[in-house]
Amino acid sequence: MIDVKAYIESGILELYVAGQLSEEQNLEVARYAQEYPEIKAEIIEIEKAILALSREAAPGFKPSFDKISQSLSEGDDNNVRSIGGSRILRREYLGWAASFLLAIGTTYLYFQNRELSDRVKGAETEILMMEEQIAEAENSLENSERLLNTIRDKNVVVVALGGQTVSPESYAKAYWNKEESQLFIDAKGLPEPPEGMTYQVWSLKLDPLSPTSVGLLEDFANDDNGIFALSNPNDSQAFGITLEPEGGSEFPTLEQLYVLGKVSS
Amino acid sequence: MRLEELISQFQKKDKKAFGKLYEMYAVNICGVINTIVRNEARAEEICHDVFIKVWDNADRYDPSKGRFFTWILNIARNAAIDELRSKSHKREKLNLSTDFFVGILERPEEDDKRDFDSTRLKKMLGKLKKKCIELIEMLYFRGYTQQDASEVLQIPVGTVKTRNRNCISQLRKNMSAS
Known part of the structure; x- marks a missing residue:
C-alpha cells in the first residue's frame, strides 16, 4: 500500500x-x-x-483524415481464415502464420533499423558541425598567435595614431617592422566607413610634408579582428589615415584625416 | 467506446478507430508541432507525416509504458525537432527557444486577431508566472528532460518536479475557473 x-x-x-x-x-x-x-x-x-x-x-x-487515410498502409484484413481439420490445411495455416510472423519481424527490424540510422545520421551531422567549429577556432587561434608574434618582434616600432579634427575620438595603432617592410594597422578605434568610402593609409615625410600611399583598409566592415597587414618600404616619419572614395586617391584628402601619429626616432 | 478499446482496435489496424483517435488528438498534436517549427504550412505537413508514422508503428505502442497521447506527443516532438535540425540551422547549435507561450502573452492585443485568437490561451496562462509557462513549454512542448530543464533554469532536478506540479495545478485551476 x-x-x-x-x-x-x-x-x-x-x-x-x-x-x-x-x-x-x-x-x-x-x-x-x-x-x-x-x-x-x-x-x-x-x-x-x-x-x-x-x-x-x-x-x-x-x-x-481522408487525406491521411489514403496514405495508410493496408491492415491485414484477410488474415482471418477458417482452419480446417485436415492436416494439409493446418500445414497451410502454419505456413501462413510463419510468414505472417516473419513479416512482423521484418517490419519491426525495418523500423528499428530506420530509427537507428536516423539517429546515426543526426549524430554524424552534429559531429561534422563540431569538427567545423573546432577547425575554425584553431584557425583563428593560429592567426592570433601569428599576429601576436609578429608585433612582438623586437624590430617593431609602435606608433600611436591620435584622432584629428574630423573625428577626435578615433584612434589607431601602427606596428611597423622597418627591416621587413611590414606595417600592421590596428583600426579597431576607427568608425566604420560610410558606403562607397574607404580608409587609406599614408606614409609621411615631414619636412617638407610629402605623403606616399601605403594601402587601403579594405573590406573594413567584414574584417573580424580589425587588423590590417600592409607593406611599407618607405622611410616613414609619420603615419596618417584618411577617408577616401573607394579605390583610394593619389593624394590624401586632408580634411578627411582621421588619425595621425609620428614615428619616434 | 472507451479510450482503451479504441486504442486496442487501432493497434489491430482498424482505420475507423484510428480516425476517432485522430479527431481526438490531431489539433493538439499539430499545435505542438506548430509551437516548435512556427510555420503553419510546414507544421501541417509534418503533422500529416506524424500520423502516418503513428499508424505504421501502431504495434509498437505499449500501454503499460505510458499514455497514448504521450506516445504520439513524443513522435510529434521528435519529428518537429528533426525538421528544425535538418533545415538551414546546420551551422548554428540547435536552439529550441521556449518563448512561444510567453511571446503570445506579451504581444499587444491588436496582433492577436491576425492569426489566431489567443484570448482563451491568455486566460488559461494568465495567472501563471513566467517561469511556470517556460517550464511547461520545456517539458511538454519541447521534450526537455528534467535534467535539461534543471540546467537551463539553474535549479535542482527535484525542484523541476515540484515546480512543474505546482504550475500544472495552477493551470488546472485557471481552466476550471474559466
Missing part, C-alpha cells in the same frame, strides 16, 4: 504525462494507475490540462 496522496503530490504524474520518466518509472506509474483509481483520475486530469493548452496553442488546423 502506498501513500497515494503523497505519490500524487510528488509531481511524478505530471512528468509521466510529459513522457519524461525512465522506462521503469513508467511501468511503476502505469501499475499504480491500475491499482489506485485516484492516481488514474489524476493522470487523466493532468493530460486534460495539457490537451487543452496544446489545443489553444494550435491555430486550429489539422490535415483532413
Whole structure:
C-alpha cells in the first residue's frame, strides 16, 4: 500500500504525462494507475490540462483524415481464415502464420533499423558541425598567435595614431617592422566607413610634408579582428589615415584625416 | 467506446478507430508541432507525416509504458525537432527557444486577431508566472528532460518536479475557473 496522496503530490504524474520518466518509472506509474483509481483520475486530469493548452496553442488546423487515410498502409484484413481439420490445411495455416510472423519481424527490424540510422545520421551531422567549429577556432587561434608574434618582434616600432579634427575620438595603432617592410594597422578605434568610402593609409615625410600611399583598409566592415597587414618600404616619419572614395586617391584628402601619429626616432 | 478499446482496435489496424483517435488528438498534436517549427504550412505537413508514422508503428505502442497521447506527443516532438535540425540551422547549435507561450502573452492585443485568437490561451496562462509557462513549454512542448530543464533554469532536478506540479495545478485551476 502506498501513500497515494503523497505519490500524487510528488509531481511524478505530471512528468509521466510529459513522457519524461525512465522506462521503469513508467511501468511503476502505469501499475499504480491500475491499482489506485485516484492516481488514474489524476493522470487523466493532468493530460486534460495539457490537451487543452496544446489545443489553444494550435491555430486550429489539422490535415483532413481522408487525406491521411489514403496514405495508410493496408491492415491485414484477410488474415482471418477458417482452419480446417485436415492436416494439409493446418500445414497451410502454419505456413501462413510463419510468414505472417516473419513479416512482423521484418517490419519491426525495418523500423528499428530506420530509427537507428536516423539517429546515426543526426549524430554524424552534429559531429561534422563540431569538427567545423573546432577547425575554425584553431584557425583563428593560429592567426592570433601569428599576429601576436609578429608585433612582438623586437624590430617593431609602435606608433600611436591620435584622432584629428574630423573625428577626435578615433584612434589607431601602427606596428611597423622597418627591416621587413611590414606595417600592421590596428583600426579597431576607427568608425566604420560610410558606403562607397574607404580608409587609406599614408606614409609621411615631414619636412617638407610629402605623403606616399601605403594601402587601403579594405573590406573594413567584414574584417573580424580589425587588423590590417600592409607593406611599407618607405622611410616613414609619420603615419596618417584618411577617408577616401573607394579605390583610394593619389593624394590624401586632408580634411578627411582621421588619425595621425609620428614615428619616434 | 472507451479510450482503451479504441486504442486496442487501432493497434489491430482498424482505420475507423484510428480516425476517432485522430479527431481526438490531431489539433493538439499539430499545435505542438506548430509551437516548435512556427510555420503553419510546414507544421501541417509534418503533422500529416506524424500520423502516418503513428499508424505504421501502431504495434509498437505499449500501454503499460505510458499514455497514448504521450506516445504520439513524443513522435510529434521528435519529428518537429528533426525538421528544425535538418533545415538551414546546420551551422548554428540547435536552439529550441521556449518563448512561444510567453511571446503570445506579451504581444499587444491588436496582433492577436491576425492569426489566431489567443484570448482563451491568455486566460488559461494568465495567472501563471513566467517561469511556470517556460517550464511547461520545456517539458511538454519541447521534450526537455528534467535534467535539461534543471540546467537551463539553474535549479535542482527535484525542484523541476515540484515546480512543474505546482504550475500544472495552477493551470488546472485557471481552466476550471474559466
